[in-house]
């Protein structure tokens with residue numbers, strides 16, 4: 001409770017004093033929206049039941065996007081939208097947009113409702129589709145990819161998206177610690193480490209994430 005009050009107070013203070021550079025985005029980027037999203041995440045903490053990322057991982061994704069000023073994001077595996085809301089919270093500040101893909105209709109529809117409630121619908125292009133097919137069709141470029149769907153397909157997602165990843169951009173894969181024994185995760189990590197233009201590190205907070213970033217030329 002005290003933690004919740006502190007969090008709300010923190011966002012109230014930052015929403016009052018932090019301002020964005022003018023002309024940073026085509027959408028109205030407001031710290032009011034940042035506070036609204038933070039409030040939504042805070043109010044829904046502990047309620048996510050559909051294989052959603054833990055809050056620590058959501059925060060890591062959020063901070064990575066802001067630190068690198070990423071604006072062109074893709075997520076594979078929306079589920080009910082927890083990670084997408086963390087990502088869009090960061091994109092609200094960088095002036096970016098997210099495409100997110102989900103194959104299951106119920107989870108997709110719940111995500112859409114969550115995006116509306118959190119106030120982030122205008123930042124997200126949510127697709128009900130099979131990512132195996134759609135990922136190949138998307139044009140890119142992307143500077144941030146979050147892979148959180150079927151682990152056995154992780155390497156194929158990475159292979160399809162590396163040519164569409166901008167220099168300096170990062171491909172983040174979820175569950176590399178919890179699913180560390182899965183053949184899909186292991187082969188994706190081997191593949192990532194064999195790419196001379198990629199630098200891969202592991203983040204072991206939460207469920208474990210690999211972060212593979214394309215070197216600048």
Ligand SMILES: C[S@@+](CC[C@H](N)C(=O)[O-])C[C@H]1O[C@@H](n2cnc3c(N)ncnc32)[C@H](O)[C@@H]1O
Pocket residue numbers: 050051052053076077078079080081082083084101102103104107129130131132148149150
């Ligand atoms: C681990 S959950 C994603 C959790 C989500 N990132 C979050 O934190 O809220 C994985 C999701 O990927 C979806 N998925 C699995 N295979 C897929 C595919 N081929 N195309 C699109 N979505 C897929 C599943 O239906 C499931 O909802």
